[in-house]
Amino acid sequence: MRVGIAGCGLIGGSLALALRRGHDVRAYDPAGTGEIAGAARLEDLLAADVIVVATPLSQIVPTLRALAVHSSGTVLMDVGSLKRDVAAFAESAPPSARIVGGHPMAGSTDQGLGAARADLFAGRPFFLVPTARADERAMGIAGDVARAVGAIPTIVSAQEHDRIVAVLSGLPLVVARALARVGADVAAFGGPGYRDATRLAQTPPELADALLMGNAAEVRAALARFRTALDDLEREVG
Amino acid sequence: MRVGIAGCGLIGGSLALALRRGHDVRAYDPAGTGEIAGAARLEDLLAADVIVVATPLSQIVPTLRALAVHSSGTVLMDVGSLKRDVAAFAESAPPSARIVGGHPMAGSTDQGLGAARADLFAGRPFFLVPTARADERAMGIAGDVARAVGAIPTIVSAQEHDRIVAVLSGLPLVVARALARVGADVAAFGGPGYRDATRLAQTPPELADALLMGNAAEVRAALARFRTALDDLEREVG
Incomplete structure (x- = not known):
């Protein structure tokens, strides 16, 4: 498989390290691709069978748009x-374009190519989201990419995906920030339990804001369910 | 220093392993003391310079009471x-008794002697709480115990201690349980961030309940501050 990778941060870099063990990988990133074979321009990736777009969230639809026409x-x-913005873009993309949404459920509060590692996705779920421009071949290739990095492909709709991510990523992030705010004056005494509970508060702000503001309705819904659970648990404290 | 240890779980066992590197340590636990030198009866520990009471929370005051008379x-x-119950007990303890509250800020969701390790307290804060039955010599010996296990002794009142613990242990525990409840149907997709955020929900229930119910007023106060922080952060989501 010839794979192009657009964006070489933690995720793109880790995908490249994992995929180049068995596939022909070229990457494009304006900031450099480290030891990964680099392309001079984004368009140079179009010779590949599949291009994985791993830019920051705000650049994903613009990058898909630039690639889709060619x-x-x-x-x-x-x-x-x-995934909702990707699914919405796909509906208006050129009819010849083939677009699949993907999201490996792995990460780290460490960011960038320097934190990339080939085993980041091993055994992890890898969401695949069909779009109006996905067909059987496109879904199959996306599944091959997921399996090639050691992940477990799982098909989900864009709506359900964004709901799940609000519960598993957005909500814990807001909660960790709130815990860190309440404990700020005594954090130096915190043990490993407190450290783990507040770790997500260290998520880089631009990534955190994109995750929260880009999914605000679902994050609010998750927060409402969380408040109910908290009220129930407080009653159990006696 | 001759040290007696009453209760050989994660904390008592780890204290014994750390202290026996430089001190004469004997432990008492009805369930056995593993490879640590054991005493047949609790009272046999009274020959020591200091007895560290490391039983489950519900047994601490009864154990102190049994020891204080002799x-x-x-x-x-x-x-x-x-620490509040210990401070309250000390006020009514025999005038000759010498009682200091202690709390090393280290732990693990793994419990029992099998999880004990000599370096559990290395570099960690170790709260020391003066009581109505503490004097300079008793506080000094308590400080020696804390330093001997590699911890950093810090003096705090019983009230302030329980407030800090509500923020650093009680609140994160309730929050982790609420997160786990909201995410139960999708937890299998959770990455390391979600796992860390919900890890404290695995605290053994009897330990968790003792921490929460025994400190209910302070936990409620911490929950109130947490809800305010959550409301503020939700507004920032936009």
């Missing part, structure tokens, strides 16, 4: 943390 | 997670 046959697969 | 000169130091 992408005859090349499958475009993003790996951003939210 | 403890002429031997310093009694508990290492439970809450």
